[in-house]
Amino acid sequence: MVVNCYLTNNSALKSKGVEYVIDCPINNYVYKSLSDLTWLVKEFVKKMKYSGELFFESNECIGTTHMLYRYRAVYEEKYVGIRVVSINNSIIRILFTIPEINMLPKINVVKYDVSRDLTRSSVKLRSGKIPPGQYYVPNLVVYAILGIPKNIDLSKWRLEIGGEVENELVIHLSDLYTLGLKTIKTSFHCVTGWSVEEVEFTGPLLKSIIDRAKPKNSVEWVYIECLDNYTTVVPVYEALNDDSIVAIEMNGKPLEIEHGYPARLIIPQLYGWKSAKWINKIVLVSEYRDGYWESLGYHPRGRVEFEERFKKS
Ligand SMILES: Nc1nc2c(c(=O)[nH]1)N[C@H]1C(S)=C(S)[C@@H](COP(=O)(O)O)O[C@H]1N2
Numbered sequence: 001m002v003v004n005c006y007l008t009n010n011s012a013l014k015s016k017g018v019e020y021v022i023d024c025p026i027n028n029y030v031y032k033s034l035s036d037l038t039w040l041v042k043e044f045v046k047k048m049k050y051s052g053e054l055f056f057e058s059n060e061c062i063g064t065t066h067m068l069y070r071y072r073a074v075y076e077e078k079y080v081g082i083r084v085v086s087i088n089n090s091i092i093r094i095l096f097t098i099p100e101i102n103m104l105p106k107i108n109v110v111k112y113d114v115s116r117d118l119t120r121s122s123v124k125l126r127s128g129k130i131p132p133g134q135y136y137v138p139n140l141v142v143y144a145i146l147g148i149p150k151n152i153d154l155s156k157w158r159l160e161i162g163g164e165v166e167n168e169l170v171i172h173l174s175d176l177y178t179l180g181l182k183t184i185k186t187s188f189h190c191v192t193g194w195s196v197e198e199v200e201f202t203g204p205l206l207k208s209i210i211d212r213a214k215p216k217n218s219v220e221w222v223y224i225e226c227l228d229n230y231t232t233v234v235p236v237y238e239a240l241n242d243d244s245i246v247a248i249e250m251n252g253k254p255l256e257i258e259h260g261y262p263a264r265l266i267i268p269q270l271y272g273w274k275s276a277k278w279i280n281k282i283v284l285v286s287e288y289r290d291g292y293w294e295s296l297g298y299h300p301r302g303r304v305e306f307e308e309r310f311k312k313s
């Protein structure tokens with residue numbers, strides 16, 4: 001199981017005590033039971049030059065075929081976190097969440113090549129059917145991995161658009177109402193497996209904002225920053241889609257704080273983690289970089305219909 005691991009990091013992960021992530025794609029490593037998996041992880045951890053004990057912490061399902069296992073390895077009286085991702089009992093990646101630079105394993109790392117995850121699949125979902133690996137629940141489940149922002153001061157809130165653009169923008173909430181509002185009725189899909197049918201969101205097209213900023217030809221990625229320090233990234237062509245909006249209303253009412261007030265992205269064809277809440281900055285860039293979940297192995301694009309949950313093994 002010799003692998004090419006990537007080194008990555010994310011500023012919000014730092015606030016959670018993770019300075020670096022080592023993300024190792026694994027090709028087709030099959031396990032038959034939890035103890036079998038634990039044994040395999042232990043062998044892998046030894047190769048990373050972490051000795052000492054390994055503790056199982058928890059596991060959960062991601063969709064109907066993927067599983068995520070969490071372990072901890074002891075390193076000089078401190079802990080390195082381990083996340084194992086599998087599809088149908090086959091390991092596809094192992095990630096190490098590392099609190100300090102001196103706890104990095106002594107291995108060679110390669111640069112992550114985003115193009116390997118962007119090849120187009122030919123299998124397309126029939127419309128009207130639930131996407132592969134998803135199940136319906138009645139309501140959106142509120143996610144706020146970094147906490148729900150408190151005391152949002154609307155007089156100070158701005159949406160900045162910058163990066164490789166000719167025309168940097170600073171948009172106030174009232175400006176969003178003047179950009180032409182669109183209402184879309186869409187299903188919403190979280191990568192963990194739940195989907196909600198027919199939620200209504202209203203707001204200007206993300207395209208109308210991006211166009212106004214006049215992006216340079218070099219731009220390929222849209223990097224999003226939020227009030228809670230959450231970040232994510234989407235290919236610019238997904239952001240320019242006809243259904244991608246900066247939502248300010250949900251089901252006919254202003255967004256509730258829990259759902260991203262004052263403004264959030266809604267990009268229906270991508271998994272929910274790309275629909276960033278409490279947004280305050282849109283950065284248009286040519287070079288790919290990981291956002292919060294992408295730095296933990298999640299997919300750079302995240303298309304629901306092709307089950308782009310994690311980066312490729
Ligand atoms: N700023 C921010 N945006 C976020 C998240 C977050 O933790 N912080 N979670 C994401 C995830 S994983 C999902 S599934 C959706 C959930 O949207 P909801 O909380 O409105 O149901 O928000 C996404 N946007």
Ligand SMILES: [Mo]
Nearest residue numbers: 190191272273
């Ligand atoms: Mo999610």
